[in-house]
Amino acid sequence: MAHGVTTLATLKLTKEIKMFLYRMLFYLFMFGVPSVSLAYDVPSSYRFPYMMQDPDTGQAYRASYHYSGNTINYFVEPSAQHFDVEFNGRRYPFSTRDLLEGDSVTQGVLSRWNNVIRLRRTNNMSEANLVIRSSRAPAAGPGAGALAIGTSLGYGTPRASRALIEIHPEQFEPMRQRLETLEQINRYRFIDYEEDYQLLNTLMLYTITHEFGHVLGFSHSRMAHSCIEQSSILNQRQNAPLMIGDLTDYFLVQYHLNNDTAVSIEDIRPSRTELAAYQSANQNGNQFECGTVNRAAGMVLRSEF
Numbered sequence: 001m002a003h004g005v006t007t008l009a010t011l012k013l014t015k016e017i018k019m020f021l022y023r024m025l026f027y028l029f030m031f032g033v034p035s036v037s038l039a040y041d042v043p044s045s046y047r048f049p050y051m052m053q054d055p056d057t058g059q060a061y062r063a064s065y066h067y068s069g070n071t072i073n074y075f076v077e078p079s080a081q082h083f084d085v086e087f088n089g090r091r092y093p094f095s096t097r098d099l100l101e102g103d104s105v106t107q108g109v110l111s112r113w114n115n116v117i118r119l120r121r122t123n124n125m126s127e128a129n130l131v132i133r134s135s136r137a138p139a140a141g142p143g144a145g146a147l148a149i150g151t152s153l154g155y156g157t158p159r160a161s162r163a164l165i166e167i168h169p170e171q172f173e174p175m176r177q178r179l180e181t182l183e184q185i186n187r188y189r190f191i192d193y194e195e196d197y198q199l200l201n202t203l204m205l206y207t208i209t210h211e212f213g214h215v216l217g218f219s220h221s222r223m224a225h226s227c228i229e230q231s232s233i234l235n236q237r238q239n240a241p242l243m244i245g246d247l248t249d250y251f252l253v254q255y256h257l258n259n260d261t262a263v264s265i266e267d268i269r270p271s272r273t274e275l276a277a278y279q280s281a282n283q284n285g286n287q288f289e290c291g292t293v294n295r296a297a298g299m300v301l302r303s304e305f
């Protein structure tokens with residue numbers, strides 16, 4: 001008897017689920033693909049900082065130890081001193097030095113990283129511990145299809161004697177098309193720009209600031225739902241993890257974290273958690289601990305959306 005009741009209930013439930021699914025299909029058909037919601041987007045993409053392990057000590061990578069004198073001496077290969085990017089049918093010039101050190105209009109990469117390390121330009125390749133170059137992306141393997149790659153000093157086999165940032169200017173046009181498609185699907189503009197060059201500037205600044213994070217010893221941040229640093233209850237602009245491994249993920253998370261407002265070039269900087277991770281690793285070699293972030297806030301975010 002009990003068995004029969006269970007079966008009936010199960011049947012009824014199955015029917016209801018089916019009806020629900022049909023209804024959902026109908027709504028999807030009527031209104032198109034739903035836009036990305038905070039519920040889906042933030043919990044699935046929010047990740048905590050992760051420093052690479054130091055091959056010498058087994059602890060977190062310490063940039064201040066590897067770059068002697070706590071200084072990055074950077075050398076720009078001629079190909080990268082001034083380079084052009086073709087974007088939506090036009091050609092835009094960039095200066096690597098301006099990107100790193102800033103110019104009269106735009107804040108540079110190092111100050112976005114809170115000047116955690118000193119930066120010095122050198123024209124002498126032999127005293128450089130960071131080399132910046134520009135080339136086409138490799139056709140296959142690591143860096144294929146990427147806007148740029150960044151590696152830190154002391155990594156690889158044999159260990160790299162210098163860090164590297166390699167910019168791939170021809171990859172920005174495919175990224176523009178990808179973003180355009182994403183904005184059409186989602187029906188909102190999640191990057192704040194009016195002219196193409198503003199969009200390109202924002203993408204370029206993001207790319208170099210992110211690669212500089214690799215030079216400082218960051219791996220891509222990892223998923224950790226309990227490590228959300230603060231909730232969106234606080235009424236101030238927040239920073240998504242800069243070291244999210246995917247550019248579109250980064251901009252989407254940054255957009256949703258700030259109550260669906262378009263991301264501006266001023267937003268591009270590491271999150272407070274990332275800066276804290278850098279400090280923690282460089283002061284005592286510890287991996288960043290989730291315990292220092294607000295777990296309660298994370299719970300609110302997960303259950304509310």
Ligand SMILES: [Zn+2]
Binds near residue numbers: 211220
């Ligand atoms: Zn990366």
